[in-house]
Amino acid sequence: MDLAQLQDIKRLYKRVFSTDDGIKVLEDMKQRFFFDKSTFSNQPHEIAYNEGQRTVVMFLENMMTDIEKVEQMKQQQEALNE
Structure with a gap:
């Protein structure tokens, strides 16, 4: 799983478990x-x-946290690829 996919899946976990029912x-x-x-x-x-x-x-808790860290890692990876 690349960083973009990880970022997307973490957002999904956060969205699901941020609802009242979640x-x-x-x-x-x-x-x-x-x-x-x-x-x-x-x-x-x-x-x-x-x-x-x-x-x-x-x-589950981990998947809903540190989205910002994943975004930073993605930016660093993109900078290295330039």
Whole structure:
């Protein structure tokens, strides 16, 4: 995926999860999937499972942030190609 595609997909994530419904869904996922709490368990497999759930929510958050950084990277890449 090139920077332009990354920038476009990040905008889509932000658009979807910035709606009233998207905000509610993301908040629900954060509460259900250990976003702000420990994934600790006495069972190693359960920790791995919990971390997998948490990682998805972290990915969604990341896809909605740092769009400006992607734009800066794109500009730098374009400058290098000139």
